[in-house]
Amino acid sequence: MDESIIRTLQEIVGPEHVLTDPEDLLLYAYDASIHAGRPDVVVFPESTEQVSRVMALAHAHHIPVIPRGGGTNLSGGSVAPQGGIVLTLSRMTKVREIDIPNQRAVVEAGLYNLTLQEILAPYGYLYAPDPASQKVSTLGGNVAENAGGPHCLKYGVTTNHVLGLEVVLYDGRVVQLGGKAFDTPGYDLVGLLVGSEGTLGVVTAVTVRLLHVPEAIKTLLAIFDDLDGASQAVSDIIAAGIVPATLEMMDQLMMRAVEEATHAGYPTDAEAVLIIELDGLKDDMEEIADRIAQICQRNRARAVQVARTAEERDKLWAGRRGAFGATGRIKPAYLVNDGTVPRTALPQVLRQVREIGQRYGLPIGNVFHAGDGNLHPLILFDPREEGILELVERAGAEIMRICVEAGGTITGEHGIGLEKIHGMPLIASPAAIQNMRWVKEAFDPVGLLNPGKVLPQTSEGVPA
Amino acid sequence: MDFKELLAPYMDEMLRCTRCGFCQAACPTYDALRMESAVARGKIQLLLSVLNGRLDLSPKLSYYVYRCLDCRLCQQTCLSGVHTDEIFEGARRWLAHVGALPAPLQALEQRVFASHNIAGEDNAHRTLWRENMNLEVPAGQPAEVVFFIGCVASLYPMVYSIPQAFVQVLQRAGVSFSALDGEEWCCGYPLISAGRDAGPLMEHNIAAVERLGARWLVTTCPSCYHTWKTIYPPTSFQVMHATELLAALIEEGRIRPAHPPTVRRAGDAAGPLRVTYHDPCDLGRKSGVYDAPRRVITALPGVELVEMSTHHALATCCGGGGNLESIDPELSAQIAGRRLAQAQRAKAEVLVTACQQCQRTLGMAARRQRVRMPVMDVAELLLSAMEEPA
Numbered sequence: 001m002d003e004s005i006i007r008t009l010q011e012i013v014g015p016e017h018v019l020t021d022p023e024d025l026l027l028y029a030y031d032a033s034i035h036a037g038r039p040d041v042v043v044f045p046e047s048t049e050q051v052s053r054v055m056a057l058a059h060a061h062h063i064p065v066i067p068r069g070g071g072t073n074l075s076g077g078s079v080a081p082q083g084g085i086v087l088t089l090s091r092m093t094k095v096r097e098i099d100i101p102n103q104r105a106v107v108e109a110g111l112y113n114l115t116l117q118e119i120l121a122p123y124g125y126l127y128a129p130d131p132a133s134q135k136v137s138t139l140g141g142n143v144a145e146n147a148g149g150p151h152c153l154k155y156g157v158t159t160n161h162v163l164g165l166e167v168v169l170y171d172g173r174v175v176q177l178g179g180k181a182f183d184t185p186g187y188d189l190v191g192l193l194v195g196s197e198g199t200l201g202v203v204t205a206v207t208v209r210l211l212h213v214p215e216a217i218k219t220l221l222a223i224f225d226d227l228d229g230a231s232q233a234v235s236d237i238i239a240a241g242i243v244p245a246t247l248e249m250m251d252q253l254m255m256r257a258v259e260e261a262t263h264a265g266y267p268t269d270a271e272a273v274l275i276i277e278l279d280g281l282k283d284d285m286e287e288i289a290d291r292i293a294q295i296c297q298r299n300r301a302r303a304v305q306v307a308r309t310a311e312e313r314d315k316l317w318a319g320r321r322g323a324f325g326a327t328g329r330i331k332p333a334y335l336v337n338d339g340t341v342p343r344t345a346l347p348q349v350l351r352q353v354r355e356i357g358q359r360y361g362l363p364i365g366n367v368f369h370a371g372d373g374n375l376h377p378l379i380l381f382d383p384r385e386e387g388i389l390e391l392v393e394r395a396g397a398e399i400m401r402i403c404v405e406a407g408g409t410i411t412g413e414h415g416i417g418l419e420k421i422h423g424m425p426l427i428a429s430p431a432a433i434q435n436m437r438w439v440k441e442a443f444d445p446v447g448l449l450n451p452g453k454v455l456p457q458t459s460e461g462v463p464a
Numbered sequence: 465m466d467f468k469e470l471l472a473p474y475m476d477e478m479l480r481c482t483r484c485g486f487c488q489a490a491c492p493t494y495d496a497l498r499m500e501s502a503v504a505r506g507k508i509q510l511l512l513s514v515l516n517g518r519l520d521l522s523p524k525l526s527y528y529v530y531r532c533l534d535c536r537l538c539q540q541t542c543l544s545g546v547h548t549d550e551i552f553e554g555a556r557r558w559l560a561h562v563g564a565l566p567a568p569l570q571a572l573e574q575r576v577f578a579s580h581n582i583a584g585e586d587n588a589h590r591t592l593w594r595e596n597m598n599l600e601v602p603a604g605q606p607a608e609v610v611f612f613i614g615c616v617a618s619l620y621p622m623v624y625s626i627p628q629a630f631v632q633v634l635q636r637a638g639v640s641f642s643a644l645d646g647e648e649w650c651c652g653y654p655l656i657s658a659g660r661d662a663g664p665l666m667e668h669n670i671a672a673v674e675r676l677g678a679r680w681l682v683t684t685c686p687s688c689y690h691t692w693k694t695i696y697p698p699t700s701f702q703v704m705h706a707t708e709l710l711a712a713l714i715e716e717g718r719i720r721p722a723h724p725p726t727v728r729r730a731g732d733a734a735g736p737l738r739v740t741y742h743d744p745c746d747l748g749r750k751s752g753v754y755d756a757p758r759r760v761i762t763a764l765p766g767v768e769l770v771e772m773s774t775h776h777a778l779a780t781c782c783g784g785g786g787n788l789e790s791i792d793p794e795l796s797a798q799i800a801g802r803r804l805a806q807a808q809r810a811k812a813e814v815l816v817t818a819c820q821q822c823q824r825t826l827g828m829a830a831r832r833q834r835v836r837m838p839v840m841d842v843a844e845l846l847l848s849a850m851e852e853p854a
Contacts, residue, residue: 019499023524026513027500032483044499071500072485090498110498114489135489261543325484328544332479384479 035076056172069138075417109140128155146195148413153371164207214279230272247371264319331380339403374412534786560659607642614685686747724766740812743779744819784825800829
């Protein structure tokens with residue numbers, strides 16, 4: 001990259017916040033997915049104004065910009081396959097406003113999700129989306145991916161809790177979209193930006209909706225000796241009209257990794273468990289818990305246990321949240337699918353996933369948001385094995401396809417990124433993709449914002 | 465020659481990192497810098513790149529590897545169970561071997577070899593800490609217990625109070641002990657943690673202790689303790705930390721705390737004295753000693769032990785761990801400030817630790833931030849709760 005551009009970047013954010021050495025570029029060439037792409041420069045702005053100046057500079061010189069938060073992306077969304085500027089928002093962590101009477105907060109994009117929760121806890125409030133990575137994933141990243149999390153079964157995903165965004169546009173202009181109100185006149189541009197994976201603008205601040213901490217919480221662990229029973233129980237709970245706060249499933253392979261990592265108390269001899277959490281008013285909680293227990297027992301649950309203390313509950317969740325990372329105890333790498341299927345299709349799709357694993361000779365672990373049918377089959381492998389990556393990608397593509405065939409979709413919360421770009425035509429018609437392209441052009445006429453992500457190339461059967 | 469074969473044995477362990485990035489939440493250095501170069505995931509990717517031939521050895525690479533507290537919280541919390549301690553020890557051995565030791569560590573190494581202490585002073589000055597005390601401290605004499613004082617507490621006036629308090633407690637308990645004075649050499653930990661061997665220092669120290677016929681070696685320094693306990697070859701005597709000895713003496717009734725600790729309190733302070741305990745990484749996470757210091761603190765009258773938000777195996781480092789203070793003193797100070805803030809949030813009146821290095825970094829943070837919270841050693845707190853001898 002041109003020396004004068006580097007100098008200007010240094011003037012904008014300070015020399016110590018511009019990295020160009022090969023060591024540093026390598027450190028921003030990866031995320032938590034299997035993809036990689038090395039930037040030409042890494043920049044750490046501290047304010048919206050600095051982001052704006054960086055964007056104007058990038059626009060003037062036609063340099064790609066890849067926004068980045070905690071680098072925990074699971075679909076290659078924060079790597080730089082075409083080089084350019086990695087714009088890391090990790091220094092933008094200010095809490096601009098906590099407005100308890102109106103149940104809103106305005107925070108900068110680099111703040112960790114969990115840090116926001118910790119700030120809100122003393123007020124008796126929370127921010128509902130709780131991705132498993134919440135202790136290291138940023139709110140900006142959560143917005144970009146429209147992140148979910150276990151509690152999204154009851155409360156919805158990020159888009160249901162974000163009301164306003166401060167966005168720096170491709171040329172450096174700063175716009176405020178939405179605000180504290182539930183609905184804003186005109187097009188829902190906040191809704192458009194949430195989940196746009198950094199391809200439409202750089203989100204620098206987020207106005208979120210806050211919820212009261214529920215009066216009571218009850219966490220159940222239902223233990224099954226067969227996977228079919230567990231997945232049927234999920235279908236039956238939902239069909240019975242019960243909406244727990246969470247309804248998570250973990251299979252035996254994942255429980256073994258998680259137990260080794262966290263000693264949370266998961267039964268490693270069982271085929272699967274459901275982590276079912278109820279929250280709300282104390283009054284009817286016992287009755288609902290009983291109904292859930294009965295449904296589980298009808299589906300051959302070996303036992304339904306209740307977390308007796310907050311510590312027991314925390315341990316179960318620490319295990320669940322740490323599950324992806326814990327796979328390193330089995331194999332050094334994983335490809336995680338993120339398909340979402342109708343809950344009635346869960347038993348059948350899980351059987352098919354298992355069959356794919358057997359056919360390819362690849363271990364596949366499952367730990368996922370069963371309640372909203374959001375699967376996370378983790379294909380575990382050792383990248384040093386000759387030809388393994390191709391095999392893994394083929395198995396991954398097959399899993400995407402069966403999800404779509406079952407009436408589902410290819411991603412629930414991890415984004416398309418680079419990883420699922422070839423799957424886009426499976427779920428979006430050529431006309432729909434064309435519409436997305438027009439949106440992209442409106443927000444990013446030159447194509448410099450996180451280029452090469454989300455939208456497939458025209459050669460993939462989609463008209464330009 | 466790049467001697468990459470020294471790094472190769474750690475390849476499998478490095479590949480177990482799934483790059484989930486959860487170590488960002490554990491690493492105090494990352495918390496302060498918010499840059500990937502600070503965190504275990506990043507360092508591992510750099511080292512893998514060296515092994516894969518995608519990155520060459522450079523001063524920056526070396527700087528990043530050494531800019532580490534070696535506090536091991538990344539390992540403690542790693543979901544994949546990656547042994548970051550082994551990986552980074554291996555990396556430092558490799559870097560030291562190829563001559564890529566950062567300059568401050570080269571200077572430290574030369575001081576230790578030349579003077580046998582980290583300060584580069586005449587080693588005979590190791591007696592300075594006791595010379596202004598009105599107390600006879602036996603040295604070089606046969607004794608059941610040898611007190612290994614450590615370089616920092618011997619030579620840095622800010623923490624002389626630790627050995628001074630400890631020997632007074634020992635004498636009041638009637639424990640027969642001896643110091644080594646100039647015959648005490650650096651335990652070797654600064655060299656080992658920089659990636660060097662410390663064989664000659666170890667051999668000298670073992671012989672010096674054995675000459676006195678000791679059954680026990682006791683240290684107030686957790687780094688000396690950890691080094692003697694886990695890196696030194698087996699010895700004819702047992703190694704214990706000062707807090708373990710103090711807890712045993714209290715439980716045997718040889719020390720009787722008589723009154724609440726004499727500590728300056730705020731004018732409006734009421735009820736028991738709120739004491740928090742900072743677990744030194746070398747004593748807690750690396751050596752498994754968590755309870756002994758807490759047993760001493762809770763044995764004192766009028767004291768309530770309150771824990772900070774992180775403690776025991778998950779305790780945050782004071783900022784003084786590893787080689788960070790040599791490499792980047794400002795960063796080390798920043799991390800100390802964050803740990804001190806944890807003590808403030810716990811509403812502690814006194815911050816107690818069991819390590820001269822933690823006491824220095826946290827004490828300096830308190831001074832810098834104008835926080836009126838005494839930072840003291842377990843032995844000092846205990847001594848302040850004992851009757852003056854007649």
